[in-house]
Amino acid sequence: MLVKIRYWGGIKGCLIEICHAFRPAAKYASQSQPAYDSGAMKYQYRFRLWQIPIFLGAFMAALVFGSYVQLQRDPPSIAIGRLSAAELELSAETPELSIPWPSKGSAAVGVGGAGLIGSHRDDQPRPIASLVKVMTAYVVLKDHPLRAGDPGPEIKVEAEDIQLYLEQLNNGESVILVREGAVIHQQSLLEGLLVPSGNNLAFLLARWSSGSVEAFVERMNQEAEALGMSQTEYADPSGVSFGNVSTAQDQIKLAMAAMSNPLLARIVRMEQTQLPVVGTVYNVNALLGQDNLVGVKTGWTEEAGACFLFAADWPVDGQTVRVFGAVLGQDTLADAFGASRRLVNATGSSLQVVTAVGKDGPGTPVTTAWGRRTTAVPEDDIRVVVWPGLEVEASLERRSPTREVERGAEVGTIIVTAGEQRIEMPAIAQGSLTNAGILWRLTRGPSMPW
Incomplete structure (x- = not known):
């Protein structure tokens, strides 16, 4: 038996003919070859029968090697769709x-927790009077924190405290009222x-907190900087100096x-409290309890106004x-x-x-290159405080790439x-995604993304 292989150029590709003959090879070889289309290139090769297993073996080896390479290639990671920015429409009411x-x-x-809504004529710092005392209390409690129910250390009233009291009293x-030698809890x-x-x-x-008024004022300004109060400067712990300046935005911070x-x-x-020596004192904030107000501080000086x-x-x-x-x-308080x-x-x-992204919503698509598909939703409703004109944005950051996902897994x-x-x-994934099967891995193309 002889194998005749003729290659035709052009789009016809290869034409393989297997001819069975029972005539002697020499006689068969001496026969004239059939004519073909004169416009095509002609190639003729003769192989003996014993050469066929060589080609079949090479073909099988290539097939096995190619299959091995395909199976060794990692399948692409799962793809998580884009979570669009939340488009929230406030109700007509x-x-x-x-x-x-x-x-x-x-x-x-x-x-x-949501930040500034707006401000008005607040581009220049101005005196803030006794609003300074909020920072004073904040620094004292930061440097000397108190546990619930703990009145704190006893602080002794010294002679210089009495002298200062009298000076401030004369200044209006x-x-x-305090007395020299009295001890008052923090x-x-x-x-x-x-x-x-x-x-x-x-x-x-x-003086008790930092050792001196100057050192304490320095601490006040350090904390102001830490809070991002860029237009604030403190000059004393009470607010009497017009060198204490800030903006409304900084005071909100x-x-x-x-x-x-x-x-x-x-x-x-507190609407009122009991103090040593002086007894009952009342809060200057007359709005406490009205319009849901819960604090924080009033202030007035001639330079600052109310x-x-x-x-x-x-x-x-x-x-x-x-x-x-x-x-x-x-003008007035x-x-x-x-x-x-x-x-x-x-x-x-x-x-x-409002609910920006809901756990019962359509979810974000999670897909694989081999046709598996599910969705991912938040573990719980994500709710935010909004007001007209506020932009709400939502995004999804996927975890490290994976090729299998179990239902309920974090993606x-x-x-x-x-x-x-x-x-x-x-x-959280709403369904499972299994890994790619053998058939898909064997038949996928060479340009799959991974």
Whole structure:
């Protein structure tokens, strides 16, 4: 038997003919060859029968080697689809955010955990009077923290404290009566500082906390810098100096940090308290308990005018959202109170708590190159506080590449941002994804992405 292989050039490819003949090879070879299309190239090769196994063996070896290479190649990792930015539409019942700013001075308003909503005429720092005492209390508690129920160390009233008290009293400042040699707990001094606004107690605490007033003021400015209060400078611990300057926005940053301290937050909410020597004293903040206000501090000097730094716990969609604000440079404390109430009500009524990405939503597609498909959803609803005009963005960061996913497995992290809110939550697979099968791995093309 002879094998005749003729190769035809062009698009015809290869023509292989296996001819069976029972004539002698020599006789067969002497026969003239059939004619073919004159436009094609002609090649003729003759092989003996014993050469066929060689070619079959080579073919099988190539097949085995190619299969081995295909099976050794790693399948592509799973692909997680893009999580589009959340498009949230506030309900028609939500009024547009129209902030009733005061007609003079400066002001700002924000939401705890979400950041600043807006400000008005607040580009230049101005004197802030007794709002300084919030930073004084914040630094004292940061350097000398108190546990719940612990009144703190006893602090002795020295002769220099009495001398300062008399000087401040003659200057018409806000002071709290003390006696030389008396011992007062740290917590009581903080209450006297923040509730009736005792200037002399601010200096007493400063010397006790840092060793000197100068060193304490340096600590105040260090903390202001740490909080990002870039337009704030402190000159004394009481606020009597017009060198104490800040902006409404910076004061909101301080209020958000200060109100995170449970003791400080409890003190500024007191309507009255009992102090050694002087007895019962009352809070200067006449708005406590009204319009959901829970603090934080009033202030007044001739240079600063009337100032009010406030916080209000506003009910929003079954949750409590803390609204912060600051009003500076008003004519009277009554004007500052009135402006603050308008800001609180306008801001609070415009807030919503919405689901940015829901656990029962359509989810994000999770797919494989070999045709498996499922979705990923957050472990729980991701809810954020929003107001008209706030941009909400959502994204998904996948975990390290994998090729198999079990139902309920974490495949990435969903990140939602809204203002200063940033919420991260695991993305959970709703179904299983098995690894690629042998048939797919053998037959996939050479240019598959991986």
